[in-house]
Amino acid sequence: MKVSPLCRAVFSCTVLLSTAAFSQGRNRPPMPPNPLPYDLLLKGGHLIDDKNRIDAISDVGIKDGKVAAVGADLKTSDALKTIDVKGLYVSPGLIDLHTHVYTGTGERGSYAGDESVYPDGFTLRNGVTTIVDAGSSGWKNFDDFKDKIIDRSKTRVLAELNIVGSGMRGGKYEDNLDDMDGKLTGDKAKLFPGVIVGVKSAHFTGPEWKPYDQAVIAGNIANIPVMIDYGANRVERPLIQLVSSHLRPGDIYTHCFSGLRGEQDQKTGGPSEALLIMRKRGIYCDVGHGGGSFAWTVAAPILKAGYKPDSISTDLHIGSMNNGMKDILNVADKMMVIGETTQEVIAQMTWHPAREIKQEQLGNLSVGAIADVAVLSMETGNYGFVDMYNTKMMGTKKLVCELTLKDGKVVYDLNGISADMWDATEHSADQRQSRRWTTFNERPFGATHGQRFPASVPVGSIPAPTTPK
Numbered sequence: 001m002k003v004s005p006l007c008r009a010v011f012s013c014t015v016l017l018s019t020a021a022f023s024q025g026r027n028r029p030p031m032p033p034n035p036l037p038y039d040l041l042l043k044g045g046h047l048i049d050d051k052n053r054i055d056a057i058s059d060v061g062i063k064d065g066k067v068a069a070v071g072a073d074l075k076t077s078d079a080l081k082t083i084d085v086k087g088l089y090v091s092p093g094l095i096d097l098h099t100h101v102y103t104g105t106g107e108r109g110s111y112a113g114d115e116s117v118y119p120d121g122f123t124l125r126n127g128v129t130t131i132v133d134a135g136s137s138g139w140k141n142f143d144d145f146k147d148k149i150i151d152r153s154k155t156r157v158l159a160e161l162n163i164v165g166s167g168m169r170g171g172k173y174e175d176n177l178d179d180m181d182g183k184l185t186g187d188k189a190k191l192f193p194g195v196i197v198g199v200k201s202a203h204f205t206g207p208e209w210k211p212y213d214q215a216v217i218a219g220n221i222a223n224i225p226v227m228i229d230y231g232a233n234r235v236e237r238p239l240i241q242l243v244s245s246h247l248r249p250g251d252i253y254t255h256c257f258s259g260l261r262g263e264q265d266q267k268t269g270g271p272s273e274a275l276l277i278m279r280k281r282g283i284y285c286d287v288g289h290g291g292g293s294f295a296w297t298v299a300a301p302i303l304k305a306g307y308k309p310d311s312i313s314t315d316l317h318i319g320s321m322n323n324g325m326k327d328i329l330n331v332a333d334k335m336m337v338i339g340e341t342t343q344e345v346i347a348q349m350t351w352h353p354a355r356e357i358k359q360e361q362l363g364n365l366s367v368g369a370i371a372d373v374a375v376l377s378m379e380t381g382n383y384g385f386v387d388m389y390n391t392k393m394m395g396t397k398k399l400v401c402e403l404t405l406k407d408g409k410v411v412y413d414l415n416g417i418s419a420d421m422w423d424a425t426e427h428s429a430d431q432r433q434s435r436r437w438t439t440f441n442e443r444p445f446g447a448t449h450g451q452r453f454p455a456s457v458p459v460g461s462i463p464a465p466t467t468p469k
Ligand SMILES: [Zn+2]
Pocket: 098, 099, 100, 134, 229, 290, 315
């Protein structure tokens, strides 16, 4: 029988598609139950969990995407898979409170478009498992943002809704007082509890208080915090008045170390009266580094005076991703250069931001918590850390993300600490169960492995596949 080219093409496409479907797990046979206490055990790491006041060598056992046990000497025989994390820090998955990820709309010069980035390329490789998009969308385009990004990302993407109904699309929209409706914004947020976790005001250039007061109205309706990027510095609305009488305790002031709107005392270089009032009232100080919101001349003296941020965030977007900001670990490194400890910066990327957005199921590794985990190494050397003015401060420590778990499974592994050697003849863990602890493909081992490379691995020398107990 003659096979037409079209038919051949359809056949090979079908084979390709079914192979792809298999490797993505759709056609795989169901996994056998795991009778052991853990799917995955992280062994011997230095656990830093601010919520539970843990700063010690401790193992973490994980099952069904949740933390099953935390403690010294958890048994490897109780887990399907053990990863040795000795010499590394084990942290709850990092939370980045201020990012811009509403891309894919095709709109130029807009944070609801080309100024934003797709989250997964910037998050998991830095230990970040949860991000908050800070106001790229408003109540009018949140559904589109949710469809395009939130529902399609591996990263847990949450949102602060812009008080501007049209979102962060440039001055024409962001200065339009008629598009700032606290009631409509709050009502929209109430429809998505745990996803819309805040209200954002940003980039406003006018003298009015309306954006901030409407944001607070929305925050009160949905019982969520407001995050303020204070826009243009206007004498008509001084920072001290914003934090004294417009914002509520629990609201968030981002770009805390920009120095552009009265954050710094001009005589001492330390925190201004406004920053001190913020702290006294329980308004959070968030870094929000971005492309133009972190200056050494501001941050260093304020830190030296003992004023530390509540949370470290990136303000990730196309304008910050490749300049001084780089990624959240680089921002954390900077805070260590000017006096913070590793324990403090980890707290400011985990439990603190979880509390700020009232998502206390995140940012900790209590038993029963979601098993989002960042495993970090501390490199030492000579490093330059660059601020918004392209000036640098030198440092000796650099955090590097070695391994990231999301919902209990490996989603990033820099040096293959979860992987077996390429020429191993047996799997270190039952490969039928691998989907319980990793999202990566597992190549068959044993005889099947040998058959793929008969020239390099003599088939007769390899034992038959075994079924691990
Ligand atoms: Zn921003």
